Amino acid sequence: MIRTTIENGVATVTLDNAERKNALSAAALTALADTVEALRCDATVRALILTGAGGDFCSGGDVSAMQGPADAATVRRRMIENQRPCAALATFDKPVIAAVDGVAYGAGFSLALMADFIVASERARFCLAFARMGLVPDLGALHTLPRIIGAQRTRELVYSARELPAHDAQALGIVLEVVPSEALRARAQALALAMSAQSTDAFAMTKRLLAQTFERDFGALLEAEAGAQAIALTSPYLREAAARFARKEAPLFRWPKHDREA
Template identity: 40%
Template sequence: MPPAAPAPAPTPEDEVLHRTDGGVSWITLNRPEAMNAVTRDQRERVIALLGAASADPDVRAVVITATGKGFCAGADLRGAPPGASAPTERVAGDVARMIRLGAQRLITAVLDCEKPVIAAVNGTAAGIGAHLALACDLVVAAEGARFIEVFVRRGLVPDGAGAYLLPRLVGPQKAKELMFFGDAVPAAEAERLGLVNKVVPGDALEETARAWAQRLAQGPTRALALTKQLVNASLDGDRAAALAAEAAAQEINMTTADAAEGVAGFVERRTPTYRGR
């Protein structure tokens, strides 16, 4: 008998599942055999899906989650594009360029997404996987989840915006402790530190993320997007810039149909119905 044909190589659509349900874009990392260590193709698909969510008025919220026991074990350093060969000589600037175009683009896509993004962390989130979760606007974690700043274990500097995100979440002293030692932070401790909004039993993770996402999807989407931008920017600028941005955001928001509906609902003593417009 002839040998069996090799199984077809998985596609990016296989390794990052996607569906839209009730105005919520669900992005699911799907390489459980690799603890969802993210490849270049997966990264590019996640970035594209986040961009599509921003541009689609019918998408009102996003959930990023994963299959299996791990949320994301970091970057898959073996995941070079097919046919790519290792460079024979490293030129100064190569690594910085790789990080800018790779891990930093992924985290920036989450931070800049114009819809609220929830991380539903089902298991270990390490390295860039931890930063992917922490860049999200809300983080729900299963009881068995762990967060690990794994870079120091490899003799590396944290990348993928880790040194930007962590001090803003837990303060500089605690951020240094996490990054200097690389110890695993269990979900309950992560919640106590402020890395996680809520910890739930593993079998309640999807249900909890869905409930939060549906609440967000029923909210005033443009107001939420502007609020996200204001909060993110407030950590980087001074008070005058923050207040100017706040006033400009409210000016923009008052042109939306949802703002008019919210005011009308208040005046008429009824619950407003937001359409994300």
């Protein structure tokens, strides 16, 4: 259901139900939340890759589990439990990269949006398919997507429930990079490894500040920035980075070049 490997400080969390295109059951969502929360507490983990098995990322919620009688109060309680992975990923204070191959539909698309970056294969397809089933977008998509592409584009994708090819998603700013399917895992791993070399404290503080940028006024954000920078400027990481700069040595962190930049 959820498969996890850790290599060189990078945890790869794989949605593993390939026969159903990694559809999200309630049990899978609980397992995902538990996994991410445990990895957050693991000091050896410095970055996380979220991906799917069998050539697809995630086809969305398990439609078969949505059928049958249920009252609204019961469904609401179940939805609140199902939202746990959103909170776990949103507050994960290390880099999160979604490696999307094949379909990222419905809640699968929502889940990918919780990552810091989405890297997609050329055959990836994104769709907020909720309207096709008479449903409301969930797992936080109505919060994350407008902050990436704006309100009007979000309305268009939500109301139309149209499929978005990988390069179109990149043009809108949803996807960071598009790579051949066979290069997807390696590119996600390269990005995760590079980002894991950053200062964990500085990254965590930056991520928290970015998450607050639309909720705080400018003065409050400047005050929070000053406090964060005070910690970063007195850190051992800064001392080592500055010493390397003075010695003209390779920096601790460098963004990995894309093949097209090589």
